Amino acid sequence: MSLLDRYHDVFHKISATFGYHYHESTPDWVHPFLHLILVLAPALLTAVTGFLTIRFILKQWRRPRVVTPQRDWIRGLDPRLFNAVLRHSRKQQALMITLSLIAMPILYLTLELPKQIVNNALDSDRFPVRFWDYEFDQVAFLLVLCGLYLFAIILSGLNKYILNVFKGYVAERFLRRFRLLVFRQWRSDPDSKNQSEIVPILAQEVEPIGGFAADVLTLPIMQGGTLATILLFMFMQDPVLGAAALTVLPIQLILLPKLQRRVNILSRKRISEVRQLGRLLSDQLRGEAAGSQPLLRTSTSFRELEQVRRRIFHLKFFIKSLNNFLTALTPFLFYSLGGYFVIEGRISLGALVAVLAAHKDFSAPLKELFRYYQTLEDTRIRYHEITTFFSKVEANRKEVPRHDFALEVVHA
Known part of the structure; x- marks a missing residue:
């Protein structure tokens, strides 16, 4: 037996494990589709996951075992982003995680009920239906299922509303505390009048950090749980279609x-250009620069900032377009292979409709997780830039009378 024949033998066993058995009437085009879904895509996913895991482990292992304590550059705030967020919002994070986990069974119910409506209320001749001590005709049973679906939607919307409002509270609370700490550190510097960068720091650079404080744990748990729930629902309808959702x-x-990562490099450069522009404008306002040279330097800074932002926009929109294209490929497999399964009688029409609706929701949490990764990297850059800025302040700071901002921060 040749290697190719052995591969086909193993593939047919894998296909049988997923509940699909080949026969003479199986169309030829189904064969490569199942090869892609059941063998090639899982093998590539396993390889990529293993590579990322090994790289993460090696990155952690190569870190110095003995780490010298970092200077607390901003008094009252940890130099590490995650530690700073969890230090000031640990109880609120636990409550938001609980609300996120409550949303998972409600989500599964909103996915299951449309299938039940199509299969058992619209495409069924088993009426009247007896449930407990009550009998329902087709119309009454349809209204009952639709009422349950409406109730599940209301619960889901109410859960999301409460969670989002509370996230806003946590974000603004952490942002206020962070701004007070940054402002106190700036005031403690004897040369604070020369620190024109404090304006963009307090007004712009700290905003994403406050928003990230509410999403640091809640978003990956919420979106990751949503992704797992939808994937479980797909596999419950048909294992092959569930595996197809992971193809891309x-x-x-x-x-x-x-x-x-290329966007992150440009974001760091953009922050540097904004601060340089702030220094140039501050020098001109104080009259320390005269003649046409300041105008030329300012114009050059404007042009550099424009070019960096254009490159960021190009990369971000390319990432978005690529992600949308890859996400749109999976419904093609559902319509072709899933439609064939409906004709063959392997799955019901309601199950296919439910899988298509679920995949529409499947792409949203996946995008949110990728966006979380982008936000995480961008926020880390901003946080690092702010703490690095104040490390210079701490290095040059002299003994000055303390202001009572510490008391304000405690009460904040």
Whole structure:
């Protein structure tokens, strides 16, 4: 037996494990589709996941075992972003995680009920239906299922509303505390009048950090749980269609993080250009620069900032377009292979409709997780830039009378 024959034998066993058995009437085009879904895509996903895991482990292992304590550059705030967020919002994070986990069974119910409506209320001749001590005709049973679906939607919307409002509270509370700490550190510097960068720091650079404080744990748990719930629902309808939902995921894991790293480099450069522009404008306002040279330097700074932002926009929109294209490929498999399964009688029409609706929701949490990765990297850059800025302040700081901002921060 040749190697190719052995491969086909193993593939047929894998296909049988997923509940699909080949026969003479199986169309030829189904064969490569199942090869892609059941063998090639899972193998690539396993390889990519293993590579990312090994790289993460090696990155952690190569870190110095003995770490010298970092200077607390901003008094009252940890130099590490995650530690700073969790230090000031640990109880609120636990409550938001609880609300996120409550949303998972409600989500599964909103996915299951449309299938039940199509299969058992619209496409069924088993009426009247007896449930407990009550009998329902077709119209009454349809209204009952639709009422349950409406109730599940209301619960889901109410849960999301409460969670989002509370996230806003946590974000603004952490942002106010962070701004007070940054402002106190700036006031403690004897040369604070020369620090024109404090305006963009307090007005712009700290905003994303406050928003990230509410999403640091809640968003990956909420979106990751949503992704797992939808994937479980798909596999419950048909294992092959559930595996098809993961077909393009390896490509997304390979390409999107690499492109995002390039965006992060440009974001760091943009922050540097904004601060340089602030210094130039501050010098001109104090009259320390005269003649046409300041105008030329300011114009050059404007042009550099424009070019950096254009490159960021090009990369971000390319990432978005690529992600949308890859996400749109999976419904093609559902319509073709899933439609064939409906004709063959393997799955019901309601199950296919439910899988298509679920995949529409499947792409949203996946995008949110990629966006979380982008936000995480961008926020880390901003946080690092702010703490690095104040490390210079701490190095040059002299003994000055303390202001009572510490008391304000405690009460904040």
